[in-house]
Amino acid sequence: MNSQEAANHLREDVDVEGLSALVVDAAYHLHMGLGPGLLESVYECVLARRLEKCGLVVERQKLVTFEYDGMSFDDGLRVDLLVNGSLVVEVKSVEKIVPVHAKQVLTYLRLLHLPLGLLVNFGSSTFKEGCRRIVNGPQSFVSSRLRVNQDFSRIDDEGQGLARRHEGHEERKSGA
Template sequence: MLASRQVQLLRLRRRSRHQYPAMTIHIWMFSTYFLFSAPPRLRVPKTTSATDSDVKEMTTRIRELDEVTGEIVDAAYKLHKGLGPGLLESVYEAVLEKDLCRRGLSVERQKAVSFEYDGMRFTDGFRIDLLVDACVVVEIKSVENLSPVHTKQVLTYLRLLDLPVGLLVNFGAPTLKEGVRRIVNDLSPSAASRLRVNRRAV
């Protein structure tokens, strides 16, 4: 195929040399480029697998957090429905801890948290009502209405512990739908979360 094309171009050169002298050099340049130049290479942008793995890891992390918070809300809903509002916070805290442990979750109750501030270390700075699976802070209240300072309290806990999600649960509300707040610390809530009630990011 290449040989026949070269023969055709050579004939065209001879013919143009006599009939169209001005075009001879152009035909020669074109034929030389056409026959011997290598085809251009397409550059395909390289994709890094690290980005895909990071996205997958983040998706898995959010899904796990959603499952944990979903179990907590479900247990709190049943507890509120079974015992009703008006009891002490310590009662709801103790019962919720037992129910979450029965569901297979790891729960630390009244966990002491130490932190540093301006070069000073406080070994027992504050206590968390419940820390579930070492990733979700649960702050329990039994008041008529939640106030903005309660939400800020949970958010401060999350920032000091560098944790993504916390739940503020008020068993004093008439219904648990009115008493649950989800506080998010620099984490986009997942659309697939089991918690749909009064979700807030502060």
């Protein structure tokens, strides 16, 4: 059985949600064991090894090839880890995740036609702030008009906290 057949066999046994749970668990234990501060390549190597020990098929630095407008791009993009051929795992070791990191994962998901990816930052002080699920769906690039999951604790140009402005807006809407 080649690696693709093995990945297809395992894909039938473990859905992508179950697979992501296994990866998150392994990454959590790795973050607890090694802590932040090592090179990305170290975390990638150790995480791949742990997942393989769980019986998963892991491809490291998987080339993502694609064509656009008659041009072929054969070596421009690499996924850190592709687990069972169905889950993208992008490993980072930076102080803070920035939006371009999530867009990178979403690009991989779209090009590979996969539904879910994980962005795991081993450089964050806690695992919770360093692990993100990225979903490939029709609303992936649409910015929310709602102020959900946004940081209102920042200070705006006038020195007012955005949270206070938001609360005032809510009071005006409700007629208070």
